[in-house]
Amino acid sequence: MIGRRPAMFGWNGPKIWRDRKDLQPCQAILDEDLAKTEFTARIIDGKLIAEEIRQEIAEEIMRLKSQTNGKVLGLAVVLVGSYKDSETYVRSKKKACKEVGIISLEENLPVDSSEEEVLNIVRKFNDDPSVHGILVQLPLPKHMNEERVFAAISVEKDVDGFHPLNIGKLAMQGRTPPFVPCTPRGCIELLLRSNVEIKGKRVVVIGRSNIVGTPAAMLLQRNQATVTIVHSYTPNPTEITCEVDIVIAAVGVAHLVRGDWIKPGAVVIDVGINPIEDPSAKKGYRLVGDVCFKEGAMKASAITPIPAGVGPMTIAMLLRNTLDSAKRAYGLLD
Amino acid sequence: MIGRRPAMFGWNGPKIWRDRKDLQPCQAILDEDLAKTEFTARIIDGKLIAEEIRQEIAEEIMRLKSQTNGKVLGLAVVLVGSYKDSETYVRSKKKACKEVGIISLEENLPVDSSEEEVLNIVRKFNDDPSVHGILVQLPLPKHMNEERVFAAISVEKDVDGFHPLNIGKLAMQGRTPPFVPCTPRGCIELLLRSNVEIKGKRVVVIGRSNIVGTPAAMLLQRNQATVTIVHSYTPNPTEITCEVDIVIAAVGVAHLVRGDWIKPGAVVIDVGINPIEDPSAKKGYRLVGDVCFKEGAMKASAITPIPAGVGPMTIAMLLRNTLDSAKRAYGLLD
Numbered sequence: 001m002i003g004r005r006p007a008m009f010g011w012n013g014p015k016i017w018r019d020r021k022d023l024q025p026c027q028a029i030l031d032e033d034l035a036k037t038e039f040t041a042r043i044i045d046g047k048l049i050a051e052e053i054r055q056e057i058a059e060e061i062m063r064l065k066s067q068t069n070g071k072v073l074g075l076a077v078v079l080v081g082s083y084k085d086s087e088t089y090v091r092s093k094k095k096a097c098k099e100v101g102i103i104s105l106e107e108n109l110p111v112d113s114s115e116e117e118v119l120n121i122v123r124k125f126n127d128d129p130s131v132h133g134i135l136v137q138l139p140l141p142k143h144m145n146e147e148r149v150f151a152a153i154s155v156e157k158d159v160d161g162f163h164p165l166n167i168g169k170l171a172m173q174g175r176t177p178p179f180v181p182c183t184p185r186g187c188i189e190l191l192l193r194s195n196v197e198i199k200g201k202r203v204v205v206i207g208r209s210n211i212v213g214t215p216a217a218m219l220l221q222r223n224q225a226t227v228t229i230v231h232s233y234t235p236n237p238t239e240i241t242c243e244v245d246i247v248i249a250a251v252g253v254a255h256l257v258r259g260d261w262i263k264p265g266a267v268v269i270d271v272g273i274n275p276i277e278d279p280s281a282k283k284g285y286r287l288v289g290d291v292c293f294k295e296g297a298m299k300a301s302a303i304t305p306i307p308a309g310v311g312p313m314t315i316a317m318l319l320r321n322t323l324d325s326a327k328r329a330y331g332l333l334d
Numbered sequence: 335m336i337g338r339r340p341a342m343f344g345w346n347g348p349k350i351w352r353d354r355k356d357l358q359p360c361q362a363i364l365d366e367d368l369a370k371t372e373f374t375a376r377i378i379d380g381k382l383i384a385e386e387i388r389q390e391i392a393e394e395i396m397r398l399k400s401q402t403n404g405k406v407l408g409l410a411v412v413l414v415g416s417y418k419d420s421e422t423y424v425r426s427k428k429k430a431c432k433e434v435g436i437i438s439l440e441e442n443l444p445v446d447s448s449e450e451e452v453l454n455i456v457r458k459f460n461d462d463p464s465v466h467g468i469l470v471q472l473p474l475p476k477h478m479n480e481e482r483v484f485a486a487i488s489v490e491k492d493v494d495g496f497h498p499l500n501i502g503k504l505a506m507q508g509r510t511p512p513f514v515p516c517t518p519r520g521c522i523e524l525l526l527r528s529n530v531e532i533k534g535k536r537v538v539v540i541g542r543s544n545i546v547g548t549p550a551a552m553l554l555q556r557n558q559a560t561v562t563i564v565h566s567y568t569p570n571p572t573e574i575t576c577e578v579d580i581v582i583a584a585v586g587v588a589h590l591v592r593g594d595w596i597k598p599g600a601v602v603i604d605v606g607i608n609p610i611e612d613p614s615a616k617k618g619y620r621l622v623g624d625v626c627f628k629e630g631a632m633k634a635s636a637i638t639p640i641p642a643g644v645g646p647m648t649i650a651m652l653l654r655n656t657l658d659s660a661k662r663a664y665g666l667l668d
Contacts, residue, residue, distance in 0.1 A: 147509070164509060168502030171552075172544045175481070175498060200567050202574075208555065210506045218505075221542065224567040226574070233534050233558040240536075240560070 016232040017253045023237070026255040026292035039297035044194050044269075044304045046186075050312035053189065057319050058100040064327065065101070073326040074103045075133040075159070075318075076125040080118055080144070081111030086137045093135070096315045102322055105131065115144045119152050126154040132329055133159030133322040156328070159321040161185075162211060170218045178328070179321045184216035186313025187248055187269050188223065194302060196267050199224040202244040206230045206237065206290065207251035212271055216248050237261070249290035259295030268296050268303040271310050350566040351587045357571070360589040360626035373631035378528050378603075378638045380520075384646035387523065391653050392434040398661065399435070407660040408437045409467040409493065409652075410459040414452060414478070415445030420471045427469070430649045436656055439465065449478045453486050460488040466663055467493030467656040490662070493655040495519075496545060504552045512662070513655045518550035520647025521582055521603050522557065528636060530601050533558040536578040540564045540571065540624065541585035546605055550582050571595070583624035593629030602630050602637040605644050 017023070061073060075097055077090055090106065097104040107121045118136070125131045134157045140146055155163050161170075161181035169177035191198055203225040207213035217227045225246070230237045241247055241261045247268050249257050254274035262268060272290030289306040296303050304310055327333040351357070395407060409431055411424055424440065431438040441455045452470070459465045468491045474480055489497050495504075495515035503511035525532055537559040541547035551561045559580070564571045575581055575595040581602045583591050588608035596602060606624030623640040630637050638644055661667040 164502030164506060165499050166502065167505050168498030168500065171501055171505050171548055172498060173542065173548075174544070200569055208507065210508070214505055214507075221563060221565075224565075226562065226564060226568040228560065228562040229555060230560060231555075231558075234560040235534055 014232060014252060017251060017256065020232070023256065024258070025253060026258055026295060039294070041268075041297040041300040042194075042302040043297075044190055044302050045308065046190060046304055046310055047308040047312045049190060049193050050186075050316040052193075053313075053316040054096065054100055054319060057316070057323055060323060061101040064323070064330070064332065067332065068330050071326075071330060072103050072130050073101065073322060074105055074128075074131040075135065075322045076105040076107070076128075076131045078107050078109070078118065078121050078125075078134070078136045080109045080113055080137070081141050082108075083139065086139070090137055093315060093318065096319060097322075100319050100323075102319060103130070111141050113141075115149065118144065118149055122149065122152045126152075126157060129329070131157065132325040133157055133318070135160055135318075157325060159318060159325055160211075161215065161321065167210070167215060167218075170215055170222070179324070180219060180317075181211055181215045182314045182317035182321060183212050183250075183271060183310060184219050185317040185320075186310055187216055187271065188219050189317065190269060190304065190310065190313060191246065191267065194267075196246065196302065198246070201225050201246055203227045203246040203248065204230050204241045204244045205248045205250065206241070206257065207249070207271075209250065212250040213248075216250065216271075220246075220248075247291075251290050253290055254288050255290070255292040257291040257296065259292065259299045262296060262299040264299055265301045266299070268300045269310060270296070270304050270306060273306060273311065348566060348586060351585060351590065354566070357590065358592070359587060360592055360629060373628070375602075375631040375634040376528075376636040377631075378524055378636050379642065380524060380638055380644055381642040381646045383524060383527050384520075384650040386527075387647075387650040388430065388434055388653060391650070391657055394657060395435040398657070398664070398666065401666065402664050405660075405664060406437050406464050407435065407656060408439055408462075408465040409469065409656045410439040410441070410462075410465045412441050412443070412452065412455055412459075412468070412470045414443045414447055414471070415475050416442075417473065420473070424471055427649060427652065430653060431656075434653050434657075436653060437464070445475050447475075449483065452478065452483055456483065456486045460486075460491060463663070465491065466659040467491055467652075469494055469652075491659060493652060493659055494545075495549070495655065501544070501549060501552075504549055504556070513658070514553060514651075515545055515549045516648045516651035516655060517546050517584075517605060517644060518553050519651040519654075520644055521550055521605065522553050523651065524603060524638065524644065524647060525580065525601065528601075530580065530636065532580070534560075535580055536560045536562075537580040537582065538562050538564050538575045538578045539582045539584065540575070540591065541583070541605075543584065543586075546584040547582075550584065550605075554580075554582075581625075585624050587624055588622050589624070589626040591625040591630065593626065593633045596630060596633040598633055599635045600633070602634045603644060604630070604638050604640060607640060607645065 079090055094104045125134045134153050136149055155165050161179035166177045166179055169175040203220050205213050205217045208229050208231045217229050220227050238261050242263050245266055250271035254276050270289035270291040273287050275285040276288050278286040413424055428438045459468045468487050470483055489499050493513055495513035500511045500513055503509040537554050539547050539551045542563050542565045551563050554561050572595050576597050579600055584605035588610050604623035604625040607621050609619040610622050612620040
């Protein structure tokens with residue numbers, strides 16, 4: 001049902017973007033047309049790169065275990081209530097852990113648990129020396145204070161990197177954050193492993209979320225890029241985006257970024273994963289990015305697809321953060 | 335001795351900027367020519383605005399004292415060694431405290447003190463309920479670890495706002511930092527009290543220091559500006575700066591920002607305080623900003639001068655942060 005914008009676009013997208021009358025997400029072109037289109041952009045294969053990284057991590061973990069007489073690496077996941085998406089995501093995290101040799105622990109609490117019960121589980125994992133990373137899966141039930149729950153996670157085990165102390169150190173010169181949030185770290189790894197130069201380049205990050213846009217901008221600046229964050233209050237985003245060398249789209253609005261947003265030859269990293277109605281799909285919907293891929297692929301020199309772009313990198317970086325944490329705990333971080 | 339660049343420019347400025355051959359700080363024009371020049375920019379009088387704020391703070395403190403049966407407000411300053419500039423600055427802080435009704439405590443340690451001795455003083459002030467703000471005056475002697483000393487200051491009393499937890503919360507949506515660093519807060523106050531709209535505007539911050547550029551960018555973004563940080567690795571800073579509505583210069587290179595960096599009608603906030611040789615001055619030098627004021631004042635619609643621009647705002651904001659801290663401690667922060 002192409003064209004019914006409220007239903008189709010931005011199910012998870014911020015309302016303030018959707019309300020903007022001046023921006024026209026691409027409605028007519030579905031990415032499936034792609035097969036019929038010629039485009040010149042190199043496709044950045046996030047799945048392949050993530051596999052390489054997971055392989056490297058598995059090897060490092062083997063070495064670490066032999067160096068420490070078989071000490072274990074553990075990642076604990078706290079899941080409150082049963083959200084289908086969360087369960088799927090937790091399952092794939094567990095699988096990825098197993099493949100590289102990380103033990104995954106899980107606590108499932110009923111949706112009506114008290115905040116104190118969740119905090120107690122977090123504290124238990126904080127004190128457990130076999131746990132090197134703690135994840136609290138979002139969303140939490142509405143009666144819980146997300147900030148308080150996340151603040152309870154020991155900074156040394158905050159493998160998500162969402163702790164304000166982590167974010168503060170990421171922003172500051174001369175400081176080293178214990179962890180870099182997984183998705184932004186994945187974006188930068190994609191660029192580096194695709195031989196895209198960051199230093200001295202102009203970059204726009206679209207979206208300023210705590211978990212992607214904001215830390216991505218910090219990380220890019222640490223790599224000596226000149227960064228502009230474009231957000232819902234930016235009057236003419238296109239004017240800015242079409243001047244820069246790299247665009248990171250992390251806003252959560254399907255197909256918001258059109259071809260005319262992109263400078264010819266720019267590199268585009270698409271973090272968005274947005275469901276749009278698709279009667280031909282088994283589930284009735286399919287996932288697309290924040291970038292209209294077809295238009296983007298005709299302008300950019302390199303672009304990430306959805307799926308198999310940034311997505312697989314997030315879990316790879318979670319494994320990397322857990323490994324870093326264990327190495328730090330065992331005094332082996334180089 | 336105009337023209338001898340290494341001596342004249344950037345005594346305190348970052349070497350990497352000075353080494354750039356593509357940028358030409360203004361060498362021929364001294365600000366003293368200003369009296370003979372016509373310019374159209376409104377001069378933002380930081381001295382006057384800071385006085386207004388100090389007056390407001392004094393009144394609030396009087397009210398606070400009557401609400402709390404005369405409880406005191408205290409600001410503690412730790413000074414290690416005797417640097418002339420630090421002593422001057424500490425003296426003016428003490429004077430400002432006295433004027434608004436804040437008690438200032440001071441600890442002077444000899445330059446050969448151990449880090450542990452400094453940490454003990456900081457801990458003593460942390461535990462003292464009559465102290466609401468703690469400042470450790472920079473620079474510290476070389477044998478001390480600045481990061482460790484600053485990390486020892488209780489976040490609740492970090493009125494400088496330099497703690498990474500403060501910076502992290504400043505960067506994050508939905509979080510409220512206990513304190514905003516004084517100089518950036520002063521810049522934003524200057525804009526707001528001069529009726530310069532920030533929301534929806536494009537802003538460039540030149541320089542990305544932990545104490546000015548980085549938190550200023552965060553604060554501007556919190557006010558819904560679209561912010562680009564220009565730094566020493568930015569290839570063509572002028573291309574970016576001449577497109578934006580507000581320029582905050584905080585780089586520490588005398589007269590770096592020329593007229594052609596500024597869009598006609600833009601607003602310019604100059605944070606730089608750079609000594610340049612001036613044989614006609616009693617001390618043999620004078621202080622100028624990062625912006626070539628004369629050129630800036632002919633392009634901008636409003637601009638801050640040096641002195642009496644951002645400078646006086648820093649101390650006013652320090653008093654404001656100390657007052658906020660006391661109100662929080664007494665449960666009276668609205």
